[in-house]
Amino acid sequence: MKFSCEKALLQSAINTASRAVASKSSIPALEGLLLEARNGYLTVSGYNMQLGIRSRFQANITEDGELVLNARLFGDIIRKMPDDMIVFSSDDKLMVSVACGDADFHILGLNAADFPDLPDVEDDYTCTVRQDILKAMIGGTSFAVSTNESRIVHTGSLFEIGDGMLTIVSVDGFRLALRREKYEKLEGGAFTFVAPGSALNEVEKICSDSEDGAMVILGSRHVQFEVGETQLICRRLEGDFLDYKNAIPRQNPIVLTADKRALMSSIDRVSVVISDKMKSPIRCIFGDGSVKLSARTGNGDAKDSCPIAGNGNDLEIGFNNRYLMDALRYASADEVKIELNSGITPAIIVPTEGEENFLYMVLPVRLKAE
Numbered sequence: 001m002k003f004s005c006e007k008a009l010l011q012s013a014i015n016t017a018s019r020a021v022a023s024k025s026s027i028p029a030l031e032g033l034l035l036e037a038r039n040g041y042l043t044v045s046g047y048n049m050q051l052g053i054r055s056r057f058q059a060n061i062t063e064d065g066e067l068v069l070n071a072r073l074f075g076d077i078i079r080k081m082p083d084d085m086i087v088f089s090s091d092d093k094l095m096v097s098v099a100c101g102d103a104d105f106h107i108l109g110l111n112a113a114d115f116p117d118l119p120d121v122e123d124d125y126t127c128t129v130r131q132d133i134l135k136a137m138i139g140g141t142s143f144a145v146s147t148n149e150s151r152i153v154h155t156g157s158l159f160e161i162g163d164g165m166l167t168i169v170s171v172d173g174f175r176l177a178l179r180r181e182k183y184e185k186l187e188g189g190a191f192t193f194v195a196p197g198s199a200l201n202e203v204e205k206i207c208s209d210s211e212d213g214a215m216v217i218l219g220s221r222h223v224q225f226e227v228g229e230t231q232l233i234c235r236r237l238e239g240d241f242l243d244y245k246n247a248i249p250r251q252n253p254i255v256l257t258a259d260k261r262a263l264m265s266s267i268d269r270v271s272v273v274i275s276d277k278m279k280s281p282i283r284c285i286f287g288d289g290s291v292k293l294s295a296r297t298g299n300g301d302a303k304d305s306c307p308i309a310g311n312g313n314d315l316e317i318g319f320n321n322r323y324l325m326d327a328l329r330y331a332s333a334d335e336v337k338i339e340l341n342s343g344i345t346p347a348i349i350v351p352t353e354g355e356e357n358f359l360y361m362v363l364p365v366r367l368k369a370e
Contacts, residue, residue: 001065002089003037005057007081007100013044013055014075016230019202020046020053021071029114032068036112037061045118046071051199052118052233053206067094068110074098077105118233121219125188127161128213129181131227135207137168137179138200140330140358144170144177145197153239156197159216162190170197171242175323176361177330178244184213191218194241199234206230248361249346252339256286256310257352260336264328266293266306271321273299281365282321286312286340295321308338317343318367327360343367 014033022030025048034045040061045054067090078086081100090096094109138157146154160167167180206227207214215226225232267282270293274280278297285292288311294303317340327349328336339348349360 001035001037001067002063003042003059003061004085004087005042005059007078007083007086009057009059010042010044010086011075011078013042013057014071014078016055016206017044017046017053018071018075019205020048020051020232022048027114027116028070029068029110030116031070031072032110032115033071033074034066034068034112034115036066038064038066045115047116047118049116050196050235051202053202053230054118055230057229063089065090066112067096068112068115069096069107073107077107119219119222119235121217121222121224121233123217125191125218126186127166127183127191127216128185129166129183129216130211131207131214132209132211133181134166134214134216135204135209136332137166137181138204138207140179140332141168141170141177142197142200142204143326143330144172144175144360145200146170146172148173151239153194153237153241156194156237157200158192158194158241158244160190160192161186161216162192169241169244171244171247174320174363175327176242176244176248176359177327178248178359180355180357180359188218193218193223194237194239195223196234196237199232203227203232206232248348248359249341250339250348252341252345252348254286254310254312254315254340256291256308256312256338256340258291258306258308258336258338260328260331260334263291263306263308263336264325266291266304267321267325267328269304270295270302271325273297273302274321275299281318281367282324283367284317284319286315286317288312312340315340315343316367317347318365319347319362320365323362327362330358331360332358 036043041056042059043056087099098105158169166183170177217224280297283294333351335352337352346361
């Protein structure tokens, strides 16, 4: 195999594909990157048997071929090369030469046959959505993905695609995050699946802030995300995801409006006395035109007040400070509507105007009597 290419292109492909490389494996090839040179393109692939990423770019291919190189070693070599053209060649004994400027490295590769094939994903069901929208949707829901392995299906996010809308839902037993946006194109009809949260974190990194399209492809056992010249393949999570539509209470008698940043600032101030060692819920009393917030731990106590529009009838309710802060932080609006019912029912946070492109539900924490 022989090719030459710009260092920046190769380094970008290595960085992307390396996110799917196994850190330690009994199969040496899984700790490596598969390089394939053919048809004027160089494809770099990583695969840890759960997640696969392949990224390709145009290169000057003078001899087709494929082999596997240790991801960490190869990545370090390319990163330390000068910003110039990389000249790569390998022989029949898998001895590799990598040269750039005056720098020259010789390392030993592995046979490409030792690298497991990435799964093939049928393209019967596909959806195209803007990269910036998909990135924002994943970022706005991934914080609520469960880390509890006893319910594997909730360690991922639910994708529902149909009726002109893409909906992503994450839930961890204490909160729920939902984002809904329009997609650009749908082929094969409506479909739904659950993708692992760890894989979606990588999809978010691969997506750019551009209006270019990203494609979501559903297979029988896997899901594929195509972003430009990069493909990410992950296994679907099986199981019964929460029936979120029936889990979200919307007939709430108390409806308040708050400035998101002002409320976050108040929560942040009161949270100063809360720590990992000194935990405490934030006590909220929703009155007429304001909400009083307080917290008390062994570190001390803190109080603050934030103006709101509406009357909460002095409803007293406690929240985990981080859960409430996350819901507000990812709400894509400057002003939010907060729906409440009682001190033991969830709080619902939605936009004040326009379509409900986000919804966050935070379960309350029982308060001790002061």
